[in-house]
Amino acid sequence: MSLLMKKLIFLIYLILFSLLIVSQSFAENLFKVRWVNDGDTIVLSDGRRVRYIGINAPEVAHEDKKAEPLGDKARNFNKKLVFQKKVRLKFGRERYDQYGRLLAYVFLRSGVFANARIIGEGYAFFLPRSPNVGYNALLLRYQRKAMSAKKGIWKNWKEKERNYIGNRRSKRFHTKTCPFGKSTDKRNRIFFSKKWDAFWAGYAPCKKCIPQ
Numbered sequence: 001m002s003l004l005m006k007k008l009i010f011l012i013y014l015i016l017f018s019l020l021i022v023s024q025s026f027a028e029n030l031f032k033v034r035w036v037n038d039g040d041t042i043v044l045s046d047g048r049r050v051r052y053i054g055i056n057a058p059e060v061a062h063e064d065k066k067a068e069p070l071g072d073k074a075r076n077f078n079k080k081l082v083f084q085k086k087v088r089l090k091f092g093r094e095r096y097d098q099y100g101r102l103l104a105y106v107f108l109r110s111g112v113f114a115n116a117r118i119i120g121e122g123y124a125f126f127l128p129r130s131p132n133v134g135y136n137a138l139l140l141r142y143q144r145k146a147m148s149a150k151k152g153i154w155k156n157w158k159e160k161e162r163n164y165i166g167n168r169r170s171k172r173f174h175t176k177t178c179p180f181g182k183s184t185d186k187r188n189r190i191f192f193s194k195k196w197d198a199f200w201a202g203y204a205p206c207k208k209c210i211p212q
């Protein structure tokens, strides 16, 4: 065998080997979705629970709690997107939440970005939380689109003007009587007269003082 042939065969082996490595690394990051709990939580076929980063969907009914408005619709939409499909996960700096759920950006193989699509249909609001901030700007863009189109939770939106205190650091907003709002450092305060304006600016409601 000529030296050239040997070199050629070696090269072909090298290419095949690297293709194998590349395809494996893609495959490793693909997971099948076994269950859809609600608009922002799923279970993978290996049993791991995944909480979508950057979004908060209305709750579905629990044992003792009734579903929040749109909770079931949010779940159904998420189900249509990812149930029984293979998804690719991307992570932020923080991998798990306090309940041991994996925090992830969820993509279909077609490239559809589930977190953004759910916000874009108005089935969840944007919930920024550091340090997982990689897609914040994009997620807020999807929220503004949903708000402008009055979709889902933004449909028939009515509210009276009130005083809300936003925290520029935590990106949460509070009623003016909430202790967390009151204790916000003056330099970090921003005032909103409508919840709508706070959502538009990318702030999420405080769980303690604002019913969601």
Ligand SMILES: [Zn+2]
Residues within 6 Å of the ligand: 173, 174, 175, 178, 179, 180, 181, 206, 207, 208, 209, 210
């Ligand atoms: Zn509050």
